[in-house]
Amino acid sequence: MGGKLIKSIDLEYGLRLDMFDESKKMIGDRWLVILAAKLEIPIDNVFTNKNMAIDVNEIKGALGEKIVFKLKRERIFIDESEKDVTFNNIFKLFTDNSLSYIIKDGFSEAFVLKRFKEAANKYNETRK
Numbered sequence: 001m002g003g004k005l006i007k008s009i010d011l012e013y014g015l016r017l018d019m020f021d022e023s024k025k026m027i028g029d030r031w032l033v034i035l036a037a038k039l040e041i042p043i044d045n046v047f048t049n050k051n052m053a054i055d056v057n058e059i060k061g062a063l064g065e066k067i068v069f070k071l072k073r074e075r076i077f078i079d080e081s082e083k084d085v086t087f088n089n090i091f092k093l094f095t096d097n098s099l100s101y102i103i104k105d106g107f108s109e110a111f112v113l114k115r116f117k118e119a120a121n122k123y124n125e126t127r128k
Helices: 056-063 080-103 107-126
Strands: 004-010 016-021 024-027 030-042 066-079
Touching: 004 080, 016 080, 030 080, 030 107, 056 107, 066 080, 066 107, 080 107
Parallel strands: none
Antiparallel strands: 004 016, 016 030, 024 030, 030 066
8 A cells, every 4th residue: 555654553463554545636636535544464463372273374375474454435536625624534434433343352353264264265166
C-alpha cells in the first residue's frame, strides 16, 4: 500500500494496523478519496502459546509466513474543496464501525483460519 500513513494502532501479538490516505486526483478538480487499512499477520505470532489442535506448519505451507488483511473505503468524483472533509468522514466511519471489529481479541486468529479454510477449499476443488 502506498499513500500517506495517517495512523498506526498497536494490536495483540505485536501486530500493527496501519491506515493510509491513498487519495488520487482524477480529472480537473475531482478526486478519488481512499482510506486504506493494512494489517500484516505473521502466522507464528498468531498461534503462539495456544492449546489448539492446529498444525501451524500446515497453515504456513498453504498461506506462507504471513498474510495481509486489507480494507479500503472509497468515495469517487469528490470536489477538491470537499476532499479533506470527505476523507475525515470516511476515517470517522471506519474508526466508529470497522475498527472495533479488527482490534478485538481473536480477530487475527479468526482471519488466518478463514484464509486457511478458503485455501483448503480451493485446493480440494482443483483436485476434483
